[in-house]
Amino acid sequence: MLRFLLLAFSVVVFAHAELCKPDAQNAFKVRLSIKTALGDNAYAWDANEEYLFKAMVAFAMRRYSSKSTTQISNVLLCNVTDRVSFWFVVTDSAKNVTTVAGSEVEAAIRMNRNRINSAFLLSDKTLQFLKISSTIAPPVEPSTPVWLIVFGVVLCLTVAGIVFLIVTGIQRRKKQNKESSETEDLEEKCEVTVTIENGIPCETLDLKAGHINGVYAADDERFASL
């Protein structure tokens, strides 16, 4: 009896060693970076954590194919290093010596990645399944790009400023034209009275030249001194 048990045990251990080894078929390497993720709150990796890992993988397999009867004992871990990295493989619950197809394991892990990560307080980057790529959540994008909103604000302010300046410029020019035509009327009246009176003062202003406004005559003198 004892011999039989010993033989069965050695067969199981042998099978275990055969099934789970680095680069075995359907085996995956896992790497954890606990210190990077948690810093001072990092926990040590021991047998209890390994048990939790096996439980999570079994849980993932059960959820993936609901009829699955994967047990914790079906998940085999090996080659645990100081890095904390190890290989694992999932054996078929029905036949103990074969492993579940890698694609199934991959799909199961992918589906439950979030749950596995949170069980260990880690993230996709710190709990790496080396052959299983993770689907990264896309960043949240607002419906209107933010830059268009700011662009619109600046554009409206600029256009408003331009319109304001142009309109005030036109108004100012109209007022100036009105004033200069008024002074011209006044001066014409003055000229009429001058011709009647044969006066001299209005002629000196030399209005007919048009461009020179007598008010600025003082400035011309300043220029001439150069």
Next chain:
Amino acid sequence: CEAQFLPNPEERRIPNMEKSRPLWDNPLQFVFACISYAVGLGNVWRFPYLCQMYGGGGFLIPYFIMLVVEGMPLLYLELAVGQRMRRGSIGAWKMISPYLCGVGVASVVVSFFLSMYYNVINAWAFWYLFHSFQDPLPWASCPLNGNRTGDEAECARTSPTQYFWYRRTLNIAPSLEAAGALQWEQALCLTLAWLLVYLCILRGTESTGKVVYVTASLPYCVLIIYLIRGLTLHGAVNGLIYMFTPKLEQLANPKAWISAATQIFFSLGLGFGSLIAFASYNEPSNNCERHAVVVSLINSATSIFASIVTFSIYGFKATFNYESCMSKVILLLTNAFDLEEGSLTADNLGAVQGHLQAAHPQRYAELQPQLKNCSLEAELDTAVQGTGLAFIVYSEAIKNMEVPQLYSVLYFVMLLMLGIGSMLGNTAAILTPLTDSKFIASHLSKEVVSGLVCFINCIIGLIFTMEAGNYWFDIFNDYAATLSLLLIVLVETIAVCYVYGIRRFEKDLHTMIGHKPSWYWKVMWAFASPLLIISLFIFYITDYILTGTLQYQAWDAAQVKQHRGFDYPGYALAVIGLLVAASTMCIPLGALLTLARRRLRRGRARPVA
């Protein structure tokens, strides 16, 4: 240009103006306008590069010598000419001598080319500014690829900041021939930039005078904030030490002196006609000598100040990259040899590497190509200038700071102010001669002329928003203004000293300022500056001839680096030739035209006499 035949030589002394010319409200506006124009992007992105290339602190020696020999005298000359003649560049040179009207036209043409491509930089600054209001910044990380398993391929090969610049901003084509489509986002930003410039120049000196208070002072506020932030960054000291250790052996390199001369020359913006335009709105009794010295000193001081800021940012970025590189190597080794986390640090890396190489030679040899040699010196040595510095290096440093949105907004607002300030000068150089001309002033109002100029420039500027636009930008940047300006300023100096006569110029300055210029100014104007410009000119021409065909660097998306050595296609070479010829040919053409007209008039006058 019509050559005015002035029968009475005395009349030349009195500027013939009927309407009173618009003036600056006070001399401070004029100084601020000059500072705003002279202090531009070149101070921020070119001077630090030159400092780095030509000996760090030692570069300041040729820089200051060139400032004294070339910068201050030529600046004083242009300001004095503008203030004396009280006209834009075309009118001013026509009054010096009717044969020189071509010089003014050449200035206007060069300013026109410059304003065409310069505003594109403001468009890029707007683009980055608008994108700074996001968390996280869009250039902080790579976008995801199609099936969301990792980063976008092109971005993963290079860095997120480079990807954002080359792909999201420029959407650069692989070569100049592949013109590509118009980028509507860039076109929008360019239109906004031109609208903003139009708003500032709409009313002439009235509006420009107020705007320059902001565009001249705001960059200094931002630079001070950045100085304080930069000096407190981790690793900034590395950059500063690197910059200020003088490598005096570089002084023997003639390129250092030539670069110093070129930098002073182009940094002050001589020859464009902007300084003449600004000075023409001065009171005739304004002390332009003092202002010339002040403006050139402030310009140089700003360059040095900006390079202190830049080098502290460089130091931070280099230290950050060095530490990331070290972390990557440590992670690689830890993963490959399954060592305990945290056992490898930067200090024991070398020793452990040696140990691993001895213990597992085969596996280590497999890893060897991936193990980069991280070196802080190598990171600091990567010298970048131009748009690469402003938009890639700085944005990379900003994304690693705390509250990056704030610093990003401040930085790009500063770039905008610098760019708009220079644009104000450029457009003044174009508009002042146009509004001085009686023909145009009588038919169109100032607002319409400004609007037309902005509109035409905007339409032509859309070329730079195409996918290959950055290559055309480089063409304009390298060839539109370099040779022509040297020639223009040379002719200007010789004209004032020898055609107009230095004694007459002295007397004019005495009337304006109240004292004659000292012997230093006269020696510089008459001998030193022209000789220097001639030697710069000869150097540029021999450089162009020696390098043979002109080449450009294209961005290779597959290898993600600047690929040197594509030859310009035929039509691009034709455009380069046109750019240089369009401005330089104006000078002899103008003289010939005046000669022809005079002959004609003399021919017509003879039968009467």
